[in-house]
Amino acid sequence: MDDPLTTNLLALAPRLALLDALVDESNLTRAAAIVGVPQPTASRWLTELAEHLGTPVVSRIGRGIRLTHAGQQLAESARRASAELRLGLRAALSEADPERGHVSLAFLHTMGGVRVPELLAGFRAAHPGVRFTLVQGASEDLLHRLSIGEADLVLTAPLPVHDPGFETSAIAKQPLVAVVPTGHPLAARARVGLTELIESEFVSLKPGFGLRRIIDDLFAQAGCTPRVSFEGEEADTLRGMVAARLGVAILPESEPLPNPGTIEIPLHPAAFREIGLAWSADRTLAPVVRMFRDYVERSSDRT
Structure with a gap:
């Protein structure tokens, strides 16, 4: 076997799971336990990898270890490869x-x-x-x-x-509604426009959430910008913040009922998320x- 790349791949294959575990763990003993091998075996694998590659894949930090740049490159590939292997195994099993x-x-x-x-x-x-x-x-x-x-x-x-x-x-198309605290000046309205809401402070999901992107686009189309005072990661948290009178929100219609302390008002014009x-x-x-x-x-x- 004269191809050095093939030799390296064969040496790396049994060690993919260890490198994957080291992405999240800075302790070799814990990473070895995740993989299911003794710590000396895991240590030997890393040494053999370094010898095959001609460069170390980990470096010591006190009692812990961290991946070198070469180790990080391999670990990223290992994680992708592991995901593909899991998909393949699931597909093979479900075919049966x-x-x-x-x-x-x-x-x-x-x-x-x-x-x-x-x-x-x-x-x-x-x-x-x-x-x-x-x-x-x-x-x-x-x-x-x-x-x-x-x-x-x-x-x-x-x-x-x-x-x-x-x-x-x-x-499905899910209606979006204005969520306001009970007693809010708009709480008794049958419908409300976006421009009427910008007088209030807003609570919203963080950028990167699909709903935040939809809402930002709606306000941009309406030609106004809300004052976002709090950003969160879960709609239930935002509903709780509305109930605590920390702001108003645009959220999907509650399933099945609005949270206590909040009122949901349909938007005009109606807005949905698909x-x-x-x-x-x-x-x-x-x-x-x-x-x-x-x-x-x-x-x-x-x-």
């Missing part, structure tokens, strides 16, 4: 028995209260053997996870319809993932 397959579903925090639990309950009633890994986060983070293979499907808004790396399926599923355009969906995607699409047709 889709009813005992696995789906990694990522979704926005605002969909975790009612929508996602209802979808999972309905699907599991017909397919009780299917397992799920659930991940919540901001839209950009979820799509990144999807792009690197850490998620099979993403339930998000807005949908990345202009990104060729994703395929999408719209499933929610739906996204998946990688570059990977073939495993049979169990296709089953769940099709179920979600059929469920949206019934609503």
Whole structure:
């Protein structure tokens, strides 16, 4: 075997999981435990890697270690490779028995209260053997996870319809409402315009969340800019801040009921966010993932 690259790849392959663990751990003993090997074995692997590459992959910091630049490069590749391997294994297993397959579903925090639990309950009633890994986060983070293979499907808004790396399926339009505290001067209104809200301080999601992007676009179209005093990461937190009279918010209509201490007012003109599923355009969906995607699409047709 004269090809040095092939030699290095063969030496690296059994050690990918260790490098992946070292991305999050600065302690070799803990990283070795995650991988399931003794600490001396993990230490020997790192030494052998350094010998194969001609450069160290870790450096010592007191009692801990950190990855060198070369180690970081390998670790990033290892993480991507591990994600691809997990996808391949799940696909192979679900081909053998889709009813005992696995789906990694990522979704926005605002969909975790009612929508996602209802979808999972309905699907599991017909397919009780299917397992799920659930991940919540901001839209950009979820799509990144999807792009690197850490998620099979993403339930998000807005949908990345202009990104060729994703395929999408719209499933619902969710009304956006003004959320104000009880007793607010606008609380008795049947509808409210965006320009009427800018006199109040706002609480909003942080930049990077899809809903924040939608709301910023709505205000830009209305020719006004809200005074955002507080930024958070979860809609429920924002609703609590509104109830505490720290500001008003634009949020999806509550499912099923508004929080105590808050009033939800439809916007005029009406505004919505389109929610739906996204998946990688570059990977073939495993049979169990296709089953769940099709179920979600059929469920949206019934609503």
